[in-house]
Amino acid sequence: MSKIYVIHENSEWTVHLTNRLEELGLPYEEWHLSEGTLDLSQEPPEGIFYSRMSASSHTRGNRFAAEYTGQVLAWLEAHGRKVVNGSRALELEVSKVKQYLELNKHGVPTPKTVAAVGREQILKAAESFEGKPFITKHNRAGKGLGVQLFQNIESLRSYVEGPEFEEPVDGVTLIQEYIQAPESFITRCEFVGGKFVYAVRVDTSEGFELCPADACSIGDLFCPVGEEQPAEKPKFQVIEGFLDPILEKYENVLAANDIKVAGIEFIYDQDGSIYTYDINTNTNYNSDAEARAGKYGMLELAKYLEQELEKLSVKEHVTI
Structure with missing residues (x-):
């Protein structure tokens, strides 16, 4: 069976x-x-x-x-x-570089990004941001690994040449344009079966590591799981009735790459434009936010896998 x-x-x-x-x-x-x-x-x-x-x-x-x-x-x-x-x-x-290339191919704007290998090359790459704030992140990341904000190359140099520098597991550091949002939040859109399920607003006021899973390590700096914020301002909030033309583009990206389950994250800039910066194919869901909204990502995923299993069972029966 x-x-x-x-x-x-x-x-x-x-x-x-x-x-x-x-x-x-x-x-x-x-x-x-x-x-x-x-x-x-x-x-x-x-x-x-x-x-x-x-x-x-x-x-x-x-x-x-x-x-x-x-x-x-x-x-x-x-x-x-x-x-x-x-x-x-x-x-x-395992590659944000490849994520950004796919997003751009389908007309999805991403922040300006330069990939660099080697500490001196990281500093050289930062020069192209012409004095504007930028962030670093790991190409192979998850949980916001290596994400730090820098106002200038001097502060980056202190980090890169110091003992706190985090070497990416694949050796590739990304230097990326810092998108200044009018409010401290990002939006994460969840997809199951390649189709949009819901969007969740994530408060970023405490930092960049924004793992939504209930089982995130409490030791992770800025991890939102553990102590829930007061009810008037929860870390995660499912957005009721979220609609935006970007969703169709996201679904096209997922379809073109045979991705059925994903969480895609974006941020608004000061002008209200959307910049997308992450496709997470190992998506997790926050149980508190889901309970408040009555929407359950893992249940939708289980139902999708059930449908796929039923299709296979029919196919096997016909073959027999």
Whole structure:
């Protein structure tokens, strides 16, 4: 009997999905790919394979989980298995450079960004921002890794040449235009099955690390999970009735890259223009915000996987 296989490296981020799968009575199995072996002479089992591999897996001691998952996904796809968020999704998950190229290809504005390898090259790249504020971030990131705001090259030099400098796991640092928002928030749009589900407003007044998962490490600076803010100003708020032409472009980006599940983040500038800066294919949801709005991302995801499993079951029955 076919089942749903959940590929991941972090059980704390996955339990919310498996709880929903159990709630719906769906057969599933977890594949924790922090390490393992892959026998290329064997065929994969039948089923639906959903990858939740994260760009930040290396921060949890799973240094080569993403690389290993890439091989497993290639194996599954070579055998014609149905993979949700397959190789292309993982390729974009671990590279913001590739995310921005895809967004730009579909007419989605992104902040000016320069990729640099090497400390001197980071400083050289910052010169192109001509004295304007800029931020640094890791190309392979997640959880806001390496995100810092700088007002000038002198302060960047102190950071890059000092002991606090964070070397990206892939060696690529991004220097990016700082978008000055009229208010301290960003917007995250959630998609399941390649279709828009809801948008959530995220308060950024405390900093840049904005992981929405309930199981984010409390040690993460600025992590919004843990102590909820007062009810009058929660960190996460689902936006009722959010509509914007950008959603169609986002769906086109996801379709072109065979990405079925994602959270896409953008920020408004002072003129109200939208700049998109992240596609997260290992999307998480904030339970407090969802409970207030009566919208549940993991439930929608579980239902989507159920539909895909039903399609496979019909196909198998017809073949038999």
